[in-house]
Amino acid sequence: MIRPLARRKTIRTIFGANLVDAGINIFINGISGVFLGMAVLYLTIKIIAFVAADRSASEDKS
């Protein structure tokens, strides 16, 4: 469920409280979700490199 986060009364009055609350909620969840996803992917790449890179490097030398 969408949880209200907006606290700015003026903006909420102009655009409608529910829409702004929901919009801000999705905005924050969205940005943080994308960065979290990418951070996990970054760590995944690092782990793959740690597990697989040395063997690959030795294969390259051979």
Added chain:
Amino acid sequence: MAIFEHMGIFAVTVEMVIMWLISLTLLYLAISKKYEPLLLLPIGFGILLANLPLTQLMQPDEGLIWRFYHYGIEWEVIPPLIFLGLGALTDFGPLLSQPRLIFLGAAAQAGVYVTFFTATSFGFTLEEAATIGIIGGADGPTTIFLAAKLAPHLLGACAVAAYSYMALVPIIQPPIMRLLTTENERRIKMKKGRKIGAREKLFFPIVASIVIILLVPASAPLISMFMLGNLFRESKVVERLTDAAQNALMNIVTIFLGLSVGATMNAENFLRTEVIFIFFLGLFAFMIGTATGVILAKIMNLFTSNKINPLVGGAGVSAVPMAARVVQRMGAEADKKNHLLMFAMGPNIAGVIGTVIAAGIFLTLLK
């Protein structure tokens, strides 16, 4: 005579004629200017067909193109198949050799969310705003995938906006990138990443599928196909499948995708003031995405001695490979010996993944 009553010529309206002109404009851009011809040509022809009277091509349960649309797009078949082909065409090497550049692909998604929020302020519903915002990801199949689920009535306008702006990347991005960078920054030469082995490239699509789908299950249709296509490529044991995904399958589904998307743009759906806002907001999304990518690269440079050329951040908006080519061209303009293409491919590919994650988050929160 009864035959005259069944002739379309007497049912033509002014709105239809306007849509023909829009269709002919897209056909002109595709054929003469070669702007995204693979998509804009079938889309343009689809618009023409959808606005010829009495054809019933988009009549539910009856029309030929409606069947393409229903089974291809509404059933979520075509966009994931396009992603299968894209995966088979993608080399993750540049991303794996410089994993820190993945964050530039994430930063560019700020354009999606800023536009989403702006669109809600203009009075669009949350579902419509999400569909408009995702244009900023510069990823046609993801835009179509999300629009079909959240705001099917905006599908045609959003798809045309996405593909048009992708074609216009070489015009839209350079002024923003120039504005946000100094000549010295544009001259920065990046150090080459390490060489990536075959085993790493093989592991990546498998592990990345698990990780991304566990984090954002709603992104599974697109990410799974993207990574499967890449696994075909990197496994090197199914060359026939790789070739089919890269060429025959991709070409076939592109025809149905373009035609179906174009056919959703009848006069009633398209000739509305909302559509002007969609095009404006789509452009805004592209611009913000470009700017945030460049700005994050500059911020990252504050914390590292291994400098990133901030131009590379502009490639985070997907639009593979056009955005990366723009970076290469601008880098070469500042210093002829500066070759940024392979560095830019990293955030470019990360941008594709980032847009899919963004779409998955929208689906999770709004569906």
